[in-house]
Structure formats: structure tokens, C-alpha cells
Amino acid sequence: MQAKKISIIGLGLIGGSLARALKERLNISSITAVDSNEKSLSQALKEGYINEGFTELNDSVYNSDIIFICTPIRITLEYITQLHGKVKPGCILTDTASTKGEIIDYINSLDNPPCFIGGHPMAGTEKAGFASSFSHLFENAYYIMSPSKNCSEESLESLSEMIKGIGAIPVKLDSKEHDIITATISHVPHVIASALVNLVKFSDSPDRKMQILAAGGFKDITRIASSNPTMWENIILSNGQIVKSTLNKFTETINAFIEYIDNENSNSIYNFFESAKKFRDSIPSNRKGLIEPQNELIVDVVDKPGIIGEIATILGNNGINIKNINVSNSREFEQGCLRITLPDSSSVADAFELLLGKGYKVFKI
Known part of the structure; x- marks a missing residue:
């Protein structure tokens, strides 16, 4: 896995998080990125998550073992057209778009179609861009794989192992399903x-x-x-x-x-x-789904001077980062009045137990 050459087209939230995860979790040393945003390429190069960055496709991309296309659907189709017939034998093409049927139908209609596996990581945030990406985005997230007609079981297994390696859960589904x-x-x-x-x-x-x-x-x-x-x-x-x-x-x-x-x-x-x-x-709450969960807690507190600082201090002293904290003024159907937004589900669980242990009334959303 470490020796594989990977290319990522589109270095936004998903592509950037893939680059980080592949580097940090699988120690892949050869990652090439293609993006029109030179600032994103420069940041990824500077931080060491990619070792080559380009604004256009070239021979370095064509010579990859796996190419991830992490762009909107229309642009993904354009890149598939440009890559068709140029990638080396055995190269796996995959994408991260939110629909699969149109792309798989297009791939299957091509003469001598490439080995293409439609991909859809069921993870994301409201943020965008490489600067917002992080390596644990895919942890415990389902990652859909929809193989095209020219995809071998060996290729499917290879991508599946990589998906497991970045912390996600591979699930094979027909594109229409x-x-x-x-x-x-x-x-x-x-x-x-x-x-x-x-x-x-x-x-x-x-x-x-x-x-x-x-x-x-x-x-x-x-x-x-x-x-x-x-x-x-x-x-x-x-x-x-x-x-x-x-x-x-x-x-x-x-x-x-x-x-x-x-x-x-x-x-x-x-x-x-x-x-x-x-x-x-x-519905299970220990898995990520297509819609990003709210990593929030509601705390029922009396409005008194210093109460927000008191709770923030408790969490901060225990290494829990707070993304946002505010008073909920309209709460007809929710308990408590202090809404705390945290970075991830593990922070929610830790903060919940911590504040509960301190005697606060805490509710998970």
C-alpha cells in the first residue's frame, strides 16, 4: 500500500482530507494533486501531504495506480473523458460524487472503458476547501463502492483495503440502488x-x-x-x-x-x-451518515454571571475544544438553554460525561 502512487483531482474538503488520511494513516509517500487553486496546492505541498501539485492533468497523473476524482459531478465527467485512454494499465479510477448512476452509465458506454469504481464517502462538513480538511473525516463513515463493468475483484479489494485504512467502512452497492x-x-x-x-x-x-x-x-x-x-x-x-x-x-x-x-x-x-x-x-448513532451529525450538547443552566465561563473552563481544562457556545432564546421543544458545539462525536461524549459528573443537566441532540 505504501508503494502505490496516488493522484487526487480536486483538493477541497474531501480531496484534501483524503490526502491527509492517506499520508498520516497509510504512510503513502507518493501523492500527486491536481487543482485550479494554487493556494491549496501550495499549502498541501508545504505541509507535506502531497509531493507534486499541478493545475492540469499530465503524465505524472496518468502514471498513477489509483486516481481519486474529488470534484462536482459535471466536472468529474469531464475529467473521466480526459483520462480515458491515457492512464496506465491496471490503474483504478474512482470518484467521490454523491450520485453514481449517471457516472457508471457513462463509463460503461465507453469503448475499452477504464477500471472505474464509483465511490461515495458518506462524510463531510459545512466547510469547504483544503484548509478545512482533516485526516479523520472518514472515521466510522460508510464509504460506498459501485463498480463498473470493467472492474476486477482484485481492484475492488485493493480500493476496499485502502478505504479501511483511512478509517472508513466500505460498502458495495449497485449504482442504481x-x-x-x-x-x-x-x-x-x-x-x-x-x-x-x-x-x-x-x-x-x-x-x-x-x-x-x-x-x-x-x-x-x-x-x-x-x-x-x-x-x-x-x-x-x-x-x-x-x-x-x-x-x-x-x-x-x-x-x-x-x-x-x-x-x-x-x-x-x-x-x-x-x-x-x-x-x-x-437508527444507530455510532456511525456517520450522508448528513453530517450535529456535534452539540444542550446544558440546562440558570442565567447567572460567569456561568458560560465556568463551563468553558471545565471543558478547556480537560482538553475539550469548543467550536461555539451560545444561549438558545427559542427553545419550545428542547431542554436547557446553553448550546455547545464541539468538533466531533468523541468530544461530545467526553463533554457529556464530564459535565454530568459535575452536576449539570446535559442533553445530547
């Missing part, structure tokens, strides 16, 4: 979150009372609406028909609920919420 799953658990939720935000925006009064009061739970359930619009335009257009079909199913669910209201059907309304609660509570 992948797109149905992601449409339901990621793509449509992003549409719905954005629709809810736009509902408030267009329903609000001139004095913006809704916007002022739209905090707490509303901001939690619509957090993903702050995602990159260009990225989501690419995703929806690439997976449009499946997203449309899933939205139609969602509309059927909403229309059924409207009938419950019209008929004052108390049992159906109760069962609607009870069924959702039971299913949500059964």
Missing part, C-alpha cells in the same frame, strides 16, 4: 429543508417576526439548507428522476396527513408521530 437510497435519505431531505426555509422567507411579515423567532428546533431541522447551492444543483440534475419519484412519495405522505386533519382522525395523527419516533430512535 445507491441513487435510490441517497435520494431518500439525503437529496430529498435537502430539498425539504430548503423548502421549509423558503416557506418562512415568503410567509414572513415585513417586520420579520418569523425570522427572529425561527431558532432552536427550526434551525436544527433546516441546518442542511445552508449547503453549497452549486453542489446541490449538480446532484439534483444528476439524480433528477429518482428525486422526483421520491418527492412524489413524500407528497403522498403529506396529503395523507392532511386528510387525517380534515377528518379529525386522532388515532392516525398519533400513529403518524409514534411510528416516526420509534423508527428514528432505532
Whole structure:
């Protein structure tokens, strides 16, 4: 694994985190990066995560054992076209895009297609760029692999071992099955979150009372609406028909609920919420999913001078970094009033036990 030559096209959050993880966890010494942002290339070179950086494809990239394409879907397709017929025999091409069907269909339509394995690491943050990347981004995250028709079992096993090496969990899925799953658990939720935000925006009064009061739970359930619009335009257009079909199913669910209201059907309304609660509570919380979890705690405290400093000191003295801390002014459906944002799930677990041991009332989101 150490002797393999790796190229990463697109040195943003995902590509940058891959470079860091491959270097730190697998000690891969030959990593070439391609990116239009020379500042990112310069930083990666300076920090030692790559040993070559270019703004365009060249022979160094073509001579790689594995090439990761970490760009938006449309650009990924352009790079596949440029790489086709130029990479060395046995080279594995893979990507990190959020849809797989369109890319795999394109690969399979090519004459003498390359060994291509569609990839989708189910991890990310609201940040972007190499400066925001970190080596443990993929820890305990599912990493989908969708092989094309010209992919050997040996190539699939080789990429799978690399994925395990950076801390992720490889899962083999057919490209069409992948797109149905992601449409339901990621793509449509992003549409719905954005629709809810736009509902408030267009329903609000001139004095913006809704916007002022739209905090707490509303901001939690619509957090993903702050995602990159260009990225989501690419995703929806690439997976449009499946997203449309899933939205139609969602509309059927909403229309059924409207009938419950019209008929004052108390049992159906109760069962609607009870069924959702039971299913949500059964979803495991020890794995990363397509939507980045909220690494936050709520602390129920009395408003008194120094209370924020008191809690910050406890966490700081125990090596727990706080990304953000603020008072929740709208908390009709949440306990406590102090919301603490932490860098990762392990920090949440440590802070929870620590503050609980100090006598505070603490709640995980």
C-alpha cells in the first residue's frame, strides 16, 4: 500500500482530507494533486501531504495506480473523458460524487472503458476547501463502492483495503440502488429543508417576526439548507428522476396527513408521530451518515454571571475544544438553554460525561 502512487483531482474538503488520511494513516509517500487553486496546492505541498501539485492533468497523473476524482459531478465527467485512454494499465479510477448512476452509465458506454469504481464517502462538513480538511473525516463513515463493468475483484479489494485504512467502512452497492437510497435519505431531505426555509422567507411579515423567532428546533431541522447551492444543483440534475419519484412519495405522505386533519382522525395523527419516533430512535448513532451529525450538547443552566465561563473552563481544562457556545432564546421543544458545539462525536461524549459528573443537566441532540 505504501508503494502505490496516488493522484487526487480536486483538493477541497474531501480531496484534501483524503490526502491527509492517506499520508498520516497509510504512510503513502507518493501523492500527486491536481487543482485550479494554487493556494491549496501550495499549502498541501508545504505541509507535506502531497509531493507534486499541478493545475492540469499530465503524465505524472496518468502514471498513477489509483486516481481519486474529488470534484462536482459535471466536472468529474469531464475529467473521466480526459483520462480515458491515457492512464496506465491496471490503474483504478474512482470518484467521490454523491450520485453514481449517471457516472457508471457513462463509463460503461465507453469503448475499452477504464477500471472505474464509483465511490461515495458518506462524510463531510459545512466547510469547504483544503484548509478545512482533516485526516479523520472518514472515521466510522460508510464509504460506498459501485463498480463498473470493467472492474476486477482484485481492484475492488485493493480500493476496499485502502478505504479501511483511512478509517472508513466500505460498502458495495449497485449504482442504481445507491441513487435510490441517497435520494431518500439525503437529496430529498435537502430539498425539504430548503423548502421549509423558503416557506418562512415568503410567509414572513415585513417586520420579520418569523425570522427572529425561527431558532432552536427550526434551525436544527433546516441546518442542511445552508449547503453549497452549486453542489446541490449538480446532484439534483444528476439524480433528477429518482428525486422526483421520491418527492412524489413524500407528497403522498403529506396529503395523507392532511386528510387525517380534515377528518379529525386522532388515532392516525398519533400513529403518524409514534411510528416516526420509534423508527428514528432505532437508527444507530455510532456511525456517520450522508448528513453530517450535529456535534452539540444542550446544558440546562440558570442565567447567572460567569456561568458560560465556568463551563468553558471545565471543558478547556480537560482538553475539550469548543467550536461555539451560545444561549438558545427559542427553545419550545428542547431542554436547557446553553448550546455547545464541539468538533466531533468523541468530544461530545467526553463533554457529556464530564459535565454530568459535575452536576449539570446535559442533553445530547
